Amino acid sequence: xxxxxxxxxxxxxxxxxxxxxxxxxxxxxxxxxxxxxxxxxxxxxxxxxxxxxxxxxxxxxxxxxxxxxxxxxxxxxxxxxxxxxxxxxxxxxxxxxxxxxxxxxxxxxxxxxxxxxxxxxxxxxxxxxxxxxxxxxxxxxxxxxxxxxxxxxxxxxxxxxxxxxxxxxxxxxxxxx
Numbered sequence: 001x002x003x004x005x006x007x008x009x010x011x012x013x014x015x016x017x018x019x020x021x022x023x024x025x026x027x028x029x030x031x032x033x034x035x036x037x038x039x040x041x042x043x044x045x046x047x048x049x050x051x052x053x054x055x056x057x058x059x060x061x062x063x064x065x066x067x068x069x070x071x072x073x074x075x076x077x078x079x080x081x082x083x084x085x086x087x088x089x090x091x092x093x094x095x096x097x098x099x100x101x102x103x104x105x106x107x108x109x110x111x112x113x114x115x116x117x118x119x120x121x122x123x124x125x126x127x128x129x130x131x132x133x134x135x136x137x138x139x140x141x142x143x144x145x146x147x148x149x150x151x152x153x154x155x156x157x158x159x160x161x162x163x164x165x166x167x168x169x170x171x172x173x174x175x176x177x
Contacts, residue, residue, distance in 0.1 A: 001056060001057065001058045001063070001107065001110065002056075002057050002058075003054055003055065003056050003057075003110060003111060003114040004054070004055050004057060005052055005053070005054055005055075005118065006048070006052065006053040006054070006055050008048075010055065011048050011053055014055060014062045014065075015041070015044070015045075017061075017062040018044055018053070018062065018065055019037065019040060019041055019044060021062065021064070021065065021097045021098070021099050022040060022044070022095065022097055023035070023037065023040065024099070024100050025097045025100075035158075044067065044095075047067045047069055047094055047095070048067070050069035050070065050073045051067065051068050051069025051070065051073075051091075051092075051094075052067075052068060052069070053065055053066065053067050053068075054066040054068075054111060054114055054115055054118070056098075056107050056110065056111050062099070063098065063099045063102045063107055064096075064097060064098040064099060064102065064107045064108065064111055065095070065096070065097060065111070066093060066095065066096045066111050066112075066114075066115050067093075067094050067095040067096075068091055068092060068093045068094060068115065068119070069091075069092055069094060070087070070088060070090070070091065070092065070124075071085070071087040071088075071090035071091065071092040071126075071128050072087035072088040072090075073092070074087070074092055074094070076153065076155070078151055078153050078172075080151050081150065081151055081172060084150075085125075085126060085128075085174065086125070089123075089124055089125040089126065090124055090125065090126040090127070090128045090174075091119050091120070091123075091124040091126070091127050091128065091177075092128045092129075093115060093127060093128065093129040094130075096108065096111060096112070096129070096138070098111075108141065112141075112145050115127075116145065116175075116177075119177060121177050124177055125176065125177060126174050126175060126176055126177060127147070127174070127175045127177055128172060128173070128174050128175075129142050129147060129172075129173050130153075130170045130171065130172050130173070131170060131171055131173065132168060132169070132170055132171075133152065133168075133169040133170065133171050139171055139173065142173045142175075143173070145175065146175050146176075147173035147174060147175040148173060148174055148175065149171060149172075149173060150171070150172040150173060150174050151171075151172045152169050152170065152171050152172070153169070153170050153172070154167050154168070154169055155167070155168055155169075155170060
């Protein structure tokens with residue numbers, strides 16, 4: 001397995017695979033929600049333009065990825081976080097997902113290690129991630145890498161059938177770089 005920071009060409013090559021992995025993750029029972037694939041595709045393109053992707057590849061196939069960009073670019077950032085930290089000095093790990101049949105094989109650990117090693121320590125004072133607070137969520141994983149709890153926010157999501165709404169909670173985690 002290799003982890004590569006995606007160039008524009010690599011991002012374009014794996015763009016559909018990135019979206020497939022993302023859509024697979026959000027269809028899991030604990031995260032179940034409806035999303036419009038075209039909207040999500042545009043969201044990922046926007047993240048690439050603002051920041052960067054780390055791709056976990058094996059035999060030229062995408063098995064996981066991280067998307068990160070400056071926290072100051074995050075539209076859902078709560079005021080308490082803006083007041084407590086300097087968002088322009090925080091790198092935001094917005095998405096981290098592993099292909100379903102490759103989970104629990106150390107790929108997330110390798111991606112996180114590559115992320116923490118490669119983040120621009122001159123430009124950023126903190127790494128930030130936000131995770132669902134559901135049982136079985138990623139919070140304990142991030143804590144293993146030294147991330148600490150911070151604010152919890154509520155987000156309204158569309159139910160999987162596309163007809164209703166539900167409120168979920170997400171926890172911010174910060175790590176001093």
